[in-house]
Amino acid sequence: MGRLAKLREHMSERKIDGMLVLQPENRRYLSGFSGSSAALLLTLAEAYLFTDFRYVEQATSQASDFTVIKHAPQMWDTVTEYVAKIPRLGFEPDFVTYEQYQLLYNKFKSTSLVPMGNAIEDLRRVKDEAELTKLQQAADLADEAFHHILTYIMPGMTERQIALELEFFMRREGASGASFDFIVASGPRSSLPHGVASERLVSNGEFITMDFGCIVDGYCSDITRTVILGEPSEQQREIYNLVLKAQLAALAGIKPGVTGMAVDSIARDIITAGGYADNFGHGLGHGVGLAIHEAPRLNPSGDTLLQAGMVVTDEPGIYLPSWGGVRIEDTVVVTSTGCRALTKSPKELIIL
Ligand SMILES: [Mn+2]
Missing domain, CATH: 3.90.230.10 (Creatinase/methionine aminopeptidase superfamily)
Known part of the structure; x- marks a missing residue:
């Protein structure tokens, strides 16, 4: 089973509709994208990679399983449009900042934010x-x-x-x-x-x-x-x-x-x-x-x-x-x- 399939299986078990991934090694592990700035949003059916002008071409070639989206000047303006449709959103509790959490929390009263522990780090433990x-x-x-x-x-x-x-x-x-x-x-x-x-x-x-x-x-x-x-x-x-x-x-x-x-x-x-x-x-x-x-x-x-x-x-x-x-x-x-x-x-x- 591929990496995305394994994470989706874990998401299903925990009734998570979407997973926001910001931590650089986790991001690279799941998508292949090696640049310094991007956010991933993985749902059970879709996989999005949000990045800026500098990285669109690189992300398109490296992250072939993801739909690459060039975000607005403020990344969160674009990411939040997609997050709005997600009832239960998983996030990386040891990486998301207090400020980012507040932003998501204030913007989406109807989205439950679910700390996903070390879900991706746990997948990374066994190497292929x-x-x-x-x-x-x-x-x-x-x-x-x-x-x-x-x-x-x-x-x-x-x-x-x-x-x-x-x-x-x-x-x-x-x-x-x-x-x-x-x-x-x-x-x-x-x-x-x-x-x-x-x-x-x-x-x-x-x-x-x-x-x-x-x-x-x-x-x-x-x-x-x-x-x-x-x-x-x-x-x-x-x-x-x-x-x-x-x-x-x-x-x-x-x-x-x-x-x-x-x-x-x-x-x-x-x-x-x-x-x-x-x-x-x-x-x-x-x-x-x-x-x-x-x-x-x-x-x-x-x-x-x-x-x-x-x-x-x-x-x-x-x-x-x-x-x-x-x-x-x-x-x-x-x-x-x-x-x-x-x-x-x-x-x-x-x-x-
Ligand atoms: Mn050592």
């Missing part, structure tokens, strides 16, 4: 073959960039230089952009789980954690590797190997029918047994697709049952304030029996 191909391409570019950066990193360069080189490499090889602000965190900064690349100079004896990825045809990649400049200390080796053990154990536990929370606890139990329970303060992983962070979540409250076709990360870490930290992350696709890694870069401690 075409999506998996793009996710694999994005992951391949990230792997190639990692391979390249190993030959590039030298003591005395800044974290930003490293981040920029990763991005240049992937864009030169065909990525349309970076999938997020890269984390390049060296030395004591590597204890910052989200230490965006800074002007700090990397030097010998330090971990460098690099968390990066790119976008191919709208789909994101996400990988983290921690390398060391010069020989590691015993404690550095011990912590690295503990994170790796947790990462591999969780990878072996990813399969259909288990919850995100169960997979999270596989890694968390190993890190806890090693004495670092308080130093792994984030969830184990998240879904990856059109968005870099999407459903399902692999964390202590992740109750989604994994299904074949879901794409998730496995990224445990240990962070010791003012000392440093280690994180190792792969993106994997759940298969019928387990999972298959999309990112394939080596994970034994690399000494530069």
Whole structure:
């Protein structure tokens, strides 16, 4: 069943006559339209895409299942004409603004506005073959960039230089952009789980954690590797190997029918047994697709049952304030029996 058919089925179950879609990834997922400005209105029989002059031609070629309508200078003036005929209108509660809600509410006293939860995000969790191909391409570019950066990193360069080189490499090889602000965190900064690349100079004896990825045809990649400049200390080796053990154990536990929370606890139990329970303060992983962070979540409250076709990360870490930290992350696709890694870069401690 196609994406629109699945959403319409869900709408019918909830007695929704129309669904307004504004969130950019949801919009792209349903219509194929990749531009920055449009609204979708899906009814049980029709599919409309409202956009402005800049995007009419692009939308017509990308969103072939939709009737493309060039809207009035104020988009809502046109959208509301169509909404007027809809008794129960579904909307995206975590995206529609208060102002938009008030506008629809005041204009249509006879239309019930129904928050649709994560209806479209839930459809997006399981990827089809075409999506998996793009996710694999994005992951391949990230792997190639990692391979390249190993030959590039030298003591005395800044974290930003490293981040920029990763991005240049992937864009030169065909990525349309970076999938997020890269984390390049060296030395004591590597204890910052989200230490965006800074002007700090990397030097010998330090971990460098690099968390990066790119976008191919709208789909994101996400990988983290921690390398060391010069020989590691015993404690550095011990912590690295503990994170790796947790990462591999969780990878072996990813399969259909288990919850995100169960997979999270596989890694968390190993890190806890090693004495670092308080130093792994984030969830184990998240879904990856059109968005870099999407459903399902692999964390202590992740109750989604994994299904074949879901794409998730496995990224445990240990962070010791003012000392440093280690994180190792792969993106994997759940298969019928387990999972298959999309990112394939080596994970034994690399000494530069
Ligand atoms: Mn991640």
